[in-house]
Amino acid sequence: MEATNHMAFIVAAYAAAVAVVGSLTAWVMLDYRAQRRKLADLEMRGVTRRSAPMRRSEPTMEKEEA
Amino acid sequence: MAIADLANPSRFLRFANRTIPWLGGVTVVAFAFGINQAMVAPDDYQQGATVKIMFLHVPGALLGTLGWGVMTIAALGTLVWRHPLADVTAKAAAPIGAAFTLLCLVTGSLWGRPMWGTYWVWDARLTSVLILFLLYLGVIALWRTVEDPSRAARAAAILTLVGAIDLPIIKFSVDWWNTLHQPASVFRFGAPTIDPSILIPLFIMTVAFTLAFATLLLAAMRNEILRRRVRTLRLMQASAAS
Numbered sequence: 184m185e186a187t188n189h190m191a192f193i194v195a196a197y198a199a200a201v202a203v204v205g206s207l208t209a210w211v212m213l214d215y216r217a218q219r220r221k222l223a224d225l226e227m228r229g230v231t232r233r234s235a236p237m238r239r240s241e242p243t244m245e246k247e248e249a
Numbered sequence: 250m251a252i253a254d255l256a257n258p259s260r261f262l263r264f265a266n267r268t269i270p271w272l273g274g275v276t277v278v279a280f281a282f283g284i285n286q287a288m289v290a291p292d293d294y295q296q297g298a299t300v301k302i303m304f305l306h307v308p309g310a311l312l313g314t315l316g317w318g319v320m321t322i323a324a325l326g327t328l329v330w331r332h333p334l335a336d337v338t339a340k341a342a343a344p345i346g347a348a349f350t351l352l353c354l355v356t357g358s359l360w361g362r363p364m365w366g367t368y369w370v371w372d373a374r375l376t377s378v379l380i381l382f383l384l385y386l387g388v389i390a391l392w393r394t395v396e397d398p399s400r401a402a403r404a405a406a407i408l409t410l411v412g413a414i415d416l417p418i419i420k421f422s423v424d425w426w427n428t429l430h431q432p433a434s435v436f437r438f439g440a441p442t443i444d445p446s447i448l449i450p451l452f453i454m455t456v457a458f459t460l461a462f463a464t465l466l467l468a469a470m471r472n473e474i475l476r477r478r479v480r481t482l483r484l485m486q487a488s489a490a491s
Contacts, residue, residue, distance in 0.1 A: 189299045189363045196302040196356045200309075203352045204461055207345060211468040218475035225482045232482065 308458035309353035316346020336402030341469035347385035
């Protein structure tokens with residue numbers, strides 16, 4: 184069986200893999216930048232994790248702040 | 250650093266910041282080596298050159314199910330142990346697992362057309378993997394629907410535990426029912442039935458995809474922790490203003 188017979192399917196599969204892994208990578212990188220920018224913006228406005236008492240509604244992620 | 254120390258989000262962030270660049274680098278090297286090996290691998294005596302699609306399809310299938318396995322353990326962590334990073338892990342793993350499951354479905358269809366003569370059949374293996382993909386979409390939708398992260402985590406954890414029933418169905422579907430999809434040839438009792446000339450590139454590509462999964466999961470978890478910090482700061486800001 185010649186490779187050229189099914190080359191279009193093979194190329195399409197590898198293109199799909201590049202698209203999936205590439206999109207995931209771009210998504211996590213852009214999301215990281217966005218969250219860092221939001222945090223920097225809040226800190227620039229004086230809102231820091233020690234600028235106000237902890238809210239009791241979010242205990243799971245705030246244990247670290249003690 | 251003990252593994253238990255990573256339960257603390259700040260320590261986890263420091264660990265992630267140090268680990269992600271190295272893991273990403275190793276992933277790129279593993280992919281370069283794996284793709285090279287995949288390209289020089291011989292054609293299969295039955296599948297011909299389309300065996301090269303298997304180097305993507307099998308890791309996609311493995312990581313699609315592994316993703317739900319990670320979420321199932323995280324769901325137990327949320328509901329039973331209330332582990333600080335459990336729901337962060339579950340939320341971060343969902344889109345990554347969904348993407349790998351989609352890759353499995355797409356590459357499987359692209360292999361099926363030349364080999365089976367059709368892109369799709371409602372065979373037990375294919376259908377159970379499609380159900381897994383739909384379950385992923387359901388969990389992602391649930392996370393986006395419920396605003397409070399802790400309530401969303403509990404709801405998503407319950408759906409994840411229910412959805413875990415699909416994992417053994419996927420694995421054993423080819424044994425329980427008469428399917429067009431072939432039975433297990435790699436992850437089976439006894440030795441794999443694949444020739445080493447194809448098994449070795451498949452193994453290297455599976456390692457590369459698994460490294461990519463781990464890197465993306467760590468990065469997505471880091472993003473989720475930062476997102477929750479932003480949310481907390483905004484709530485504090487709103488509370489101080491009122």
